[in-house]
Amino acid sequence: MSAQKPSIPRGTRDFGPAVVARRNYIFGIIRRTFEKFGYAPLETPTLENLSVLTGKYGEEGDQLLFKVLNSGDFAKDVTPEDLAAENRSKRILPKVAEKGLRYDLTVPFARYVVMNRNTLVFPFKRYQIQPVWRADRPQRGRYREFYQCDADVVGTDSLLCEAEIVLMMSEVLTQLGLTEHTIKINHRRVLGAFYQALGGEGTEVDLFTAIDKLDKIGREGVEKELAGRGFSPAATERLFDLLGVGGDFAEKLERLLAAFVTAGVEPENADGYKGLQDLKRVYDYLVSFGFDKFENLEFDVTLARGLSYYTGCIFEIKINNVNMGSVSGGGRYDNLTGAFGLPGVSGVGFSFGVDRLYDCLDELNLFPPDAATTTRCLVANFDAESEAAVLPVLRQLREAGIPSELFPEAGKLKKQFQYADQKGIPYVLLQGSEERAAGQFKLKNLGTGEERTVSLEEVLAELAK
C-alpha cells in the first residue's frame, strides 16, 4: 500500500495529552460527586442491536444512528429489486446491518435494567460516563462522537432524588469553579396545567415545543408559532401571564397556585397542583439539608425541555457568565423501560455535557495550572556516566510517587529543556560531574526560573509538594 496522508472522520477528534488531562479533571469531579451520592458505575457496549436502538429517538434519530455492516458476505440477501426501489437504502438496511453505535446512554440503561430486572436491587442508582455517536452534520461545538455523563435512579418516586440531583449539580459546578450558574427547575405537570388553563387549544406537545424556544425566538416568535398551531390570541395572552409570574421560589409557587384556581384548572384533575406540590417538596428537602437559601436554584416556568418522555420535574443548567447553551439537563420519567416490555419503571436522571463544560472552563481560565501535566520532574541526561549515576535517583523519585522521567538520550541540554517546557514539566533535575562529586543536584523550577543546589532529600521534599 502506497503512502497516504492520513486523516480522521469529520466530526471526530483526537485528544492529545494536555486535553485528555483536562477532560479527566472534569470527569474526575463528576465521577466523585456521583459516587459520593451513592451512584454506582455502569458501562454498556458501544455496539447495540439495531432492534434495541431503532424507534427510540424518533424518525430523525433513526437517521442519525451509525449502523455497522454485518461481517462476511453482507450483501448476500440484497436483491436487484431492492436496488431498483426508490427507497433502496431503507429496504437494504435491515439486510446488511443488524448492529449500530450507542446513540445516548438512556436507552442502553433501560435495556440493561430490563435484562437484569431479576438480579438488580431497586432503587438502582447508576452513573455512566461513555461516548455516544450521532451522524449529525458536524459544526462548531457539535461532534459525531462525544461523551455523556449520566446519573439516573430508577425504582423510586421519592422526590429526595430530585433534591439530590440539585445538590449534585451544584457540587460539580462549584468544584469546577463555575460559581456563576443557575439551576433551573420546572415540572411537566405545571406546564400541563398551563395547557389546561389555555382551554385545551392546539396540542400539548406544540405548546411545550413553543415554550422551549422562548429563549431563542422571544415572545413574538412564540406567539407567531402558537397562532400557527391553532392557539387563539386570548389563550396566548393567558399563557404569557402565567409565564410572567414573578417572585422567589416560594412566591412563584403561591402565585401559580392562585392563578390555576382563577383559570379554573380542575382540582380533581390535580395535575398542575401535584406539580407545584412536587416542586415545594424538592425545595423543602433542600432546606432540611441545611441550605436555607439555595440562591442558584430558579423555578423557571418557561423551562420545557425537548424530550417527550419527561413526566415530572425537569432540570437545566445555564452558566451565566459564558455565552453558551445549557451544560446539563434532566428530569423524571414514568416509563423508561416500557418499550422493552417492562412498564411502570419510574425514575429520574440528568446528564452533563462535558464538551460544553470544557469550553466554559477554558473560556473562564478555570483549569488548575497542573491539570494538563503528568510528569513532574525531568532528569537531565549528560552522558553515559551521569546517566548510570542518576538511575537510582530516578527510581527513588518514582517510589516517592513523583512522576519523573530521564531524558532518554545524552546530549544538548537546550533540547532537554525544550522537551520539559513543551511537555509542561515544572522541574528539571541536573547532576553534572561536579554535583556528582559533591553528592548534590541542581533543581531548576521552570515556572520561576529559580535554580538551587540541593541534596536528594531536599529534591524529594520540594517535588512532593
Added chain:
Amino acid sequence: MSAQKPSIPRGTRDFGPAVVARRNYIFGIIRRTFEKFGYAPLETPTLENLSVLTGKYGEEGDQLLFKVLNSGDFAKDVTPEDLAAENRSKRILPKVAEKGLRYDLTVPFARYVVMNRNTLVFPFKRYQIQPVWRADRPQRGRYREFYQCDADVVGTDSLLCEAEIVLMMSEVLTQLGLTEHTIKINHRRVLGAFYQALGGEGTEVDLFTAIDKLDKIGREGVEKELAGRGFSPAATERLFDLLGVGGDFAEKLERLLAAFVTAGVEPENADGYKGLQDLKRVYDYLVSFGFDKFENLEFDVTLARGLSYYTGCIFEIKINNVNMGSVSGGGRYDNLTGAFGLPGVSGVGFSFGVDRLYDCLDELNLFPPDAATTTRCLVANFDAESEAAVLPVLRQLREAGIPSELFPEAGKLKKQFQYADQKGIPYVLLQGSEERAAGQFKLKNLGTGEERTVSLEEVLAELAK
C-alpha cells in the same frame, strides 16, 4: 413499536457496578504507573477512516474490521453488476462504507504521530487506554469489544526505554499482587542470527512463526512444521541446540555469543551480535537502577511474538500460577509510521490485556475487598420526621468525603438492610426517635454484625477510616 425482549450483540458485554469498579482498580494501577514513568494520555476516535485501517492488519485483519455504513442513501452508487458479481460484498464495500471501528491502538497512534509531526515533542511518550473492536468469532475470553492499555515511546533508540518497560511491567504486576510472574524478553535480531546459523534455509518468517508455536505444539510439532517449510533436519537440529541454551541472563548471553561464532554467523552482518548487545544493555540499565537481581526477568530465546513489525527487543508476560496465555506483550519497531508517509520513526511499546488480568485477579482472589463498592454508608429511613432529621447528617458525611446515601423511601428496615447488603455497602446508620432524642446514632457494621450506639463525631471517625 411493540415490546421486545432486548439483548446485546454477541461478543459484547455490559459491565455492572461491581465489575466496573474492579476494572477501574486495574486501570488505575496501570494509568498511575504509566504516568509515573512520564507517559502522557492520548485518546483517538472510535471511528477511523477505512483508508487508515485497511491493509494494516493483513488480509485476515481487514476481514475482522467492523465497517460503518455511510449515512443517508448509502446504496446510491451500488450497481446491478456489483450485486451480480461473485465477490459482490467486496465490490460493494468501498461504495457503502468509508469508516470503521478502531481495531487496535497502534495504527491510530501512528496516524496521530504523522498528523501532528510538526507540533509533537520527541521523544513522544504516550499511553492509551481505550476499547477496540474485532469481528472475531466470540468464544470464552475472546470478545468483539475489549480494552487495550498501550504505552509507546517514539523518536528515540535509547534502550533505557526497554529497561523502563520491564520496570513498568514489574510494577503493575506487583501492585496488582500478581507476584508469580515471568517477564520474558528476547530480540528479533537474535532470532535473525538463528536463521543465519541455520544456513538461510526456508524463510525467516516461517522460522519465527514455527518458534512462536513451541509452547503450544512442542518440539516435535515445530520440527514437523519446519520440515514442511523447507528446513533440513540438520538445520532444525542446530536450531534446537540454540533454543536449548541454558543459564541465567548473563550466561545465556555469553553462550549464545559463543554459539554464533561457532555457527559462523558473520560478525560484519552483526545482527545477532547487536541483538545480544542490546539485551545486555537493557540488563545493565536495570542493574544501574539498583535491581541487582531481576529474578522475574527471563531471557527466553524461544520468544518470537506474532507481529511482523517488531525489529528489536520483544517482551511477553506470563502469570505462572494461572493457566492463561500472556497478559502483556510488546517490542521495538523501526518503521511505525511508514505506511502514512513518515519513514524512520523508531519506537518501542507494550500493551496490557485487561480482560486477562481481570481473570487472573479473580481466580487468585486478589481484588481488594472494597474494590467493588462505592457507597460506604447507608442512612436508614424510618419516616418523614426521621428523614428530615438525618438530612443534615447525610450532608456532613458527604462533606467529609464519605460516599453515603439515604434510602429514598421510609419503610421496612429489612428491605433497607437487604439493599445495603446487595450493594456491598459496609455500614448502616440508624437514628430512630429514641436516638434522636438522645442526639445519638446506631452504627451497624454489616461485615462484623457489630452495632454500636455512637455520637456523630464517632460516626465520622469510624467511616473515614
